[in-house]
Amino acid sequence: MTEGLRRWRAGRPAALGAAALAAALCLLSPPVAAQVTERAKQKQAAEKERADLQQKLANLKRDIDKTETAKGNAADALAESEQAISKANRSLRELSQEQAGTEAKLNVLVKQQADLSGVVNSQQAQLSKLLRDQYVAGNEDRIKLLLSGDNPNRINRELQYMGYVSQAQAKLIETLRTNLQAIKDNKAATQNAKFELEEIAQEENEQKKLLEKEKAKRGTLLAQLSTKLNSQRKEVGNLQRDEQRLSGLVDKLAQLIEDQKKAEAAAREKRRQEQLAKAKAEHERRAAAAAQQAKAAPGTKARPAPSDNIDDDEAPQSLGRNEATPSPEENFGKPFASLRGQLRLPVRGDLIAKFGGKRGDGPSWKGLFIRAPEGSEVKAVAAGRVVYADWLRGFGNLLIVDHGNQYMTIYGNNQSVLKRAGDLVKTGDVIASAGNSGGNEQSGLYFEMRHQGRAFDPLGWVTTR
Numbered sequence: 001m002t003e004g005l006r007r008w009r010a011g012r013p014a015a016l017g018a019a020a021l022a023a024a025l026c027l028l029s030p031p032v033a034a035q036v037t038e039r040a041k042q043k044q045a046a047e048k049e050r051a052d053l054q055q056k057l058a059n060l061k062r063d064i065d066k067t068e069t070a071k072g073n074a075a076d077a078l079a080e081s082e083q084a085i086s087k088a089n090r091s092l093r094e095l096s097q098e099q100a101g102t103e104a105k106l107n108v109l110v111k112q113q114a115d116l117s118g119v120v121n122s123q124q125a126q127l128s129k130l131l132r133d134q135y136v137a138g139n140e141d142r143i144k145l146l147l148s149g150d151n152p153n154r155i156n157r158e159l160q161y162m163g164y165v166s167q168a169q170a171k172l173i174e175t176l177r178t179n180l181q182a183i184k185d186n187k188a189a190t191q192n193a194k195f196e197l198e199e200i201a202q203e204e205n206e207q208k209k210l211l212e213k214e215k216a217k218r219g220t221l222l223a224q225l226s227t228k229l230n231s232q233r234k235e236v237g238n239l240q241r242d243e244q245r246l247s248g249l250v251d252k253l254a255q256l257i258e259d260q261k262k263a264e265a266a267a268r269e270k271r272r273q274e275q276l277a278k279a280k281a282e283h284e285r286r287a288a289a290a291a292q293q294a295k296a297a298p299g300t301k302a303r304p305a306p307s308d309n310i311d312d313d314e315a316p317q318s319l320g321r322n323e324a325t326p327s328p329e330e331n332f333g334k335p336f337a338s339l340r341g342q343l344r345l346p347v348r349g350d351l352i353a354k355f356g357g358k359r360g361d362g363p364s365w366k367g368l369f370i371r372a373p374e375g376s377e378v379k380a381v382a383a384g385r386v387v388y389a390d391w392l393r394g395f396g397n398l399l400i401v402d403h404g405n406q407y408m409t410i411y412g413n414n415q416s417v418l419k420r421a422g423d424l425v426k427t428g429d430v431i432a433s434a435g436n437s438g439g440n441e442q443s444g445l446y447f448e449m450r451h452q453g454r455a456f457d458p459l460g461w462v463t464t465r
Contacts, residue, residue, distance in 0.1 A: 037195045074228040075439030079391050081218040082437040086397045088211035089416035089433065092204060099200045106193040109186055116183050123176045130169050229439045239362035242394030246366075250400070250408060251453050253387050257402060336382055336403040343381045343462045346411060347372045347434050347445045355457040366455040367410065367448030370434075374415055374443040378432035380425045381409055381462075389417040395446060396438025399431055406453075412446035413438055 222229075232238055345351075349372030357365045380401055387408075388400035395412035399419065402408055411417075415435025425431055436443045449458045 037192055037199060040199065074225045074232055075393060075396075077221055077225060078218060078396075078437070078439060079393075081214045081221065082396055083391045084214040085211060085218065086391070086414070086416040086437070088207045088214065090418045090420075091207045092211070093418050095200050095204050095207065099197065099204075102193055102196050102200065106190065106197070109190045109193060113183065113186050113190065116179055116186060120176065120179050120183060123172060123179065127169070127172055127176060130172065225439075230441075232439070238394070239359055243363055243366060245392065245394060246410070246412075246448075247453065249388065249392065250410075250450055253400065253402070253408075254406065254453060257387065336384075336405060336407040339382055340461050341463060343458075344379075345370060345458075345462055346381050346409075346447055347376050347378045349373075349376065349434070349444055352442075352444075355455070355459065367446060368458055369442075369444055369446050371442055371444040372434040374433075374435050376434040376445075377430045378411055378414060378434055378445055380427060380429045380431050383424075383426045384409070386419045386421055386423045386425060386431070389419055389421050389423075391437070394438055396440060397432070397435070398438075401425060401431070406451055408450045410446075410448035410450065412448075413440045413444065415443075 345368075347370050349370040351368060352371050353359075353365050353369035355365055355367060359365055382401075382403055384401040384403040386399060387402045388398065390398065392398045392412075397412075397414040397417050399411045399414065399417045400408055401411075411432050413434075413436060414432040415437060416433045417431070418433065419425060419429075419431045432445075434443060434445045440446075447458060448455055449461065450456070
């Protein structure tokens with residue numbers, strides 16, 4: 001072999017290795033930027049799921065408005081800006097939480113990318129060496145070995161070894177291809193996370209501008225309506241109507257919850273009947289098959305069908321455990337009645353009005369008023385489901401939590417409600433921020449507890465520990 005040919009063969013394996021890897025490496029080209037992020041899709045789906053509940057609550061609120069007798073209430077002028085402030089603050093809180101989660105996800109993806117790149121680099125080096133060794137050995141080695149006339153046992157061992165090498169090479173190529181695809185997927189996910197963070201930042205900026213605008217609007221209205229608000233706040237008729245309005249809302253919510261329970265029970269019963277019908281049909285099919293088998297082969301004992309011993313009560317219970325909507329206790333933990341004496345007040349502050357105390361010449365207090373700085377965190381006293389989160393005359397931004405077994409807690413005059421109707425909350429979850437919405441004179445929280453629609457003294461249920 002000439003010197004030039006030896007140099008050509010010695011230099012070619014590296015070129016061959018690079019060429020063989022080039023096709024695989026083309027998988028690493030950056031993906032096209034997604035027009036719609038996964039976050040946007042999930043957000044649209046969540047909004048769609050909430051639409052039905054929001055419609056029911058809107059209808060409920062309209063029913064209350066139809067029976068409203070007090071017109072021209074000064075606090076109503078604040079409703080729009082107070083609702084907007086509440087919504088903006090809730091959005092900012094949700095965006096902040098979402099941003100933290102997305103940044104954490106991005107950090108994980110970046111680490112995964114680094115790990116995958118290290119693995120791929122190692123595999124590429126291995127594959128390149130295999131290709132080089134194979135080329136140097138020459139593709140004619142198998143034929144030479146067979147024609148060499150050497151010991152058959154040795155030939156067999158060598159051929160097996162070559163087979164193992166080929167299998168290892170094929171496996172390495174497949175693993176490399178899988179890891180290259182994983183890198184591509186990781187890059188797409190990383191890019192999507194970055195797009196999501198950009199979306200969040202843009203939405204945060206918009207919500208902050210809206211918040212400042214609505215706060216300025218509310219401040220102007222408060223200054224204009226100050227005298228009228230003070231006057232109407234003391235009117236006995238207004239206080240009585242506020243109380244009736246809240247009681248009416250609680251009653252309607254309780255009915256809505258009861259109707260939903262009945263609908264869920266009907267759905268469970270329908271599933272139960274469908275399951276029984278399906279089991280019965282399967283039983284009959286197996287019995288017919290067994291009869292046909294016995295007829296075709298007389299004297300052969302037919303195998304019993306697995307569903308022969310179906311218990312009509314057993315099947316629905318199993319179905320119910322798997323598919324039924326959980327009871328309040330399953331959803332929320334301990335039954336609310338068992339928490340008496342263990343609850344904590346929902347906000348830190350000064351207790352300036354107690355249950356049963358007189359409100360001037362008006363009706364007595366049906367709950368507590370806890371004075372607290374604007375923006376103070378309001379926490380759920382127990383686990384439950386938010387059934388109302390909206391503005392209501394006399395109570396401003398109002399949030400109501402259902403705890404099951406007809407127990408509800410009510411949080412009024414909030415600066416912002418930070419949960420939505422339908423949300424599940426745990427004990428101690430921040431659900432609102434204290435304020436003076438609804439035309440209230442002082443900043444703080446109005447807090448009520450009700451059972452079967454009737455208010456009772458929260459102080460008999462809380463601990464000062």
